[in-house]
Amino acid sequence: MAEHIVRHGRETQRLRLKRRSEYSARVTHPKHEPDTREAAQAGLFPLPNVVLFPAQLLSLHVFEPRYRQLVSDVIERGSQLAVPRLKPGYDSDYYGAPPVFEVCGVGHITEYARLPDGRFNIVVLGFGRVRIVEELRGEPYRVARVEPLQDRPSEAPMVAETLRTELLKLVRRTVPHLSGPARDLESRLRGAGTPGECADIVAGTLIEDPDERQSLLEELDPTRRLTTLIAHVHQLSRRLPGMEAAPPQRLN
Numbered sequence: 001m002a003e004h005i006v007r008h009g010r011e012t013q014r015l016r017l018k019r020r021s022e023y024s025a026r027v028t029h030p031k032h033e034p035d036t037r038e039a040a041q042a043g044l045f046p047l048p049n050v051v052l053f054p055a056q057l058l059s060l061h062v063f064e065p066r067y068r069q070l071v072s073d074v075i076e077r078g079s080q081l082a083v084p085r086l087k088p089g090y091d092s093d094y095y096g097a098p099p100v101f102e103v104c105g106v107g108h109i110t111e112y113a114r115l116p117d118g119r120f121n122i123v124v125l126g127f128g129r130v131r132i133v134e135e136l137r138g139e140p141y142r143v144a145r146v147e148p149l150q151d152r153p154s155e156a157p158m159v160a161e162t163l164r165t166e167l168l169k170l171v172r173r174t175v176p177h178l179s180g181p182a183r184d185l186e187s188r189l190r191g192a193g194t195p196g197e198c199a200d201i202v203a204g205t206l207i208e209d210p211d212e213r214q215s216l217l218e219e220l221d222p223t224r225r226l227t228t229l230i231a232h233v234h235q236l237s238r239r240l241p242g243m244e245a246a247p248p249q250r251l252n
Contacts, residue, residue: 026111042082042106043070044142051213052083052105052126053204062120070141071120074109082106082130082146085214097142103218106130151196152220160195163226170233177240196222202229
């Protein structure tokens with residue numbers, strides 16, 4: 001099986017891109033938005049137990065020949081890269097086209113290092129959700145038509161804002177007791193424009209279980225995502241040494 005080094009959070013910003021590299025660069029994209037066409041084309045970089053959220057940074061070491069070509073083409077064309085999660089049981093057909101979850105994160109390569117032997121180190125910035133509509137042929141790597149997925153408009157905007165406020169309070173109380181990239185979570189949330197974006201930043205940082213991550217990625221109702229994350233952070237706070245969890249806020 002190909003080895004892919006995956007890191008989440010702020011630590012991905014410093015990949016040591018120049019280490020033993022032949023060429024390294026940053027890539028600037030004018031917009032980090034999903035393609036608004038009904039169905040756009042995207043190269044697929046399927047990975048086991050990896051779920052890419054919007055606004056999340058993901059670092060990868062790429063050495064399998066077909067994915068070296070994929071990364072090279074994505075960089076040259078400035079195209080989007082979809083990162084679907086492989087379904088359980090992929091081992092027997094890893095080098096073929098094993099099944100993947102239809103809903104996945106999509107992003108742009110923002111930094112890369114091309115190593116002398118053709119391998120890559122890359123940083124992918126997630127910017128949206130897509131659903132895989134149809135896989136296409138014609139490339140050595142997997143390609144698909146994908147449709148962008150948007151959050152459903154909330155039927156109760158005030159409830160969503162109340163939930164966001166509650167989640168932010170929990171994050172402020174919790175992050176000082178955490179370590180690593182999670183300690184920067186509060187500052188990252190300042191750039192969240194909507195309750196859904198807030199939920200995605202928290203999910204991409206604090207949720208580790210792949211099944212939970214996949215479920216949250218597929219959930220297009222921001223209110224439900226926020227409710228799930230509030231419960232998760234409450235549970236997390238109860239496990240942290242020296243921190244007494246606050247009771248959940250009643251919303252009615």
